[in-house]
Amino acid sequence: MNLRDIGATDLATYHVRLHETMNEIATFARQIGGDGSVINFDNYQGIVSFVNTSHVHWKFLFINALNHTVYVVNPSKSSTEQTESRHAAKNFSKYLKIRRECHGKTEWLNIKWKGGVLTHPTQQDASSCGIIVTMIARAVMKAFPAVPVISFGTSKKEMAIEREVMGAQILESSVFDEANNCAMCAMAKPIGSGPPTTHWGEVVRQDQKELSDDCACAPDKDKEDDEDHNDPPLA
Known part of the structure; x- marks a missing residue:
């Protein structure tokens, strides 16, 4: 509060x-x-x-x-x-x-x-x-x-x-189990219809981690690509 x-x-x-x-x-x-x-x-x-x-x-x-x-x-x-x-x-x-x-x-x-x-x-x-x-x-x-x-x-x-x-x-x-818990939501089971456990993805930076593709919390990459293609052209 x-x-x-x-x-x-x-x-x-x-x-x-x-x-x-x-x-x-x-x-x-x-x-x-x-x-x-x-x-x-x-x-x-x-x-x-x-x-x-x-x-x-x-x-x-x-x-x-x-x-x-x-x-x-x-x-x-x-x-x-x-x-x-x-x-x-x-x-x-x-x-x-x-x-x-x-x-x-x-x-x-x-x-x-x-x-x-x-x-x-x-x-x-x-x-x-x-x-x-x-x-x-x-x-x-x-x-x-x-x-x-x-x-x-x-x-x-x-x-x-x-x-x-x-x-x-x-x-x-x-006490976070980085081998079995989602890097975004910290849950052992994803929020939704995904596999029973999620895993850490590739470390892309020293201070940044990326979720694996099977994580229910991960963004929809296809949707992101579509949105990128729909961006208006720069002036």
Whole structure:
């Protein structure tokens, strides 16, 4: 659930709505026989998360219970991080009060939260926000409980290398069976009337894989050829 999904224009509205959703889940749990219990914040010293704005941009959220500070980190150059962090801290305090009312939970409730700013690199393009917030999160978790001064390169070449590194780490940690599962839909059986299993096709690039012809998810090559032939001539 992101800001656009709930019609929110700021992090305050977003987090209040997020709490309401959590409360609905807890209420449902009680109705089906569960205890509706929620997490005990006293077992933790911080929270890291990511916020997607307008389906196009990622920001990093870091709530540090040790120094009572909320950080909203924008990977783009921004002069409003302090304001956004202060706003998020105020809203998080409201969330904790609502949590007490709904669940009787009081962890972190008496903390006076403030907004802070992390020193961090910024993106040099329009597409590396997700990579950068992930790298910032990694730096924060490695340095915790210290608050780091974060530094790494963000050039186009450096971001391309980091994408490959992250992709390899995800694949190495995945339970995906690349010998028997579809490279597009990840299913062992295709969606439709195809063979019971699908396989990886020829690797045409280091960072790109092509489906084999028998995959139900693969595009109809004959149809694509027809569409290509019907393209209007270039002016």
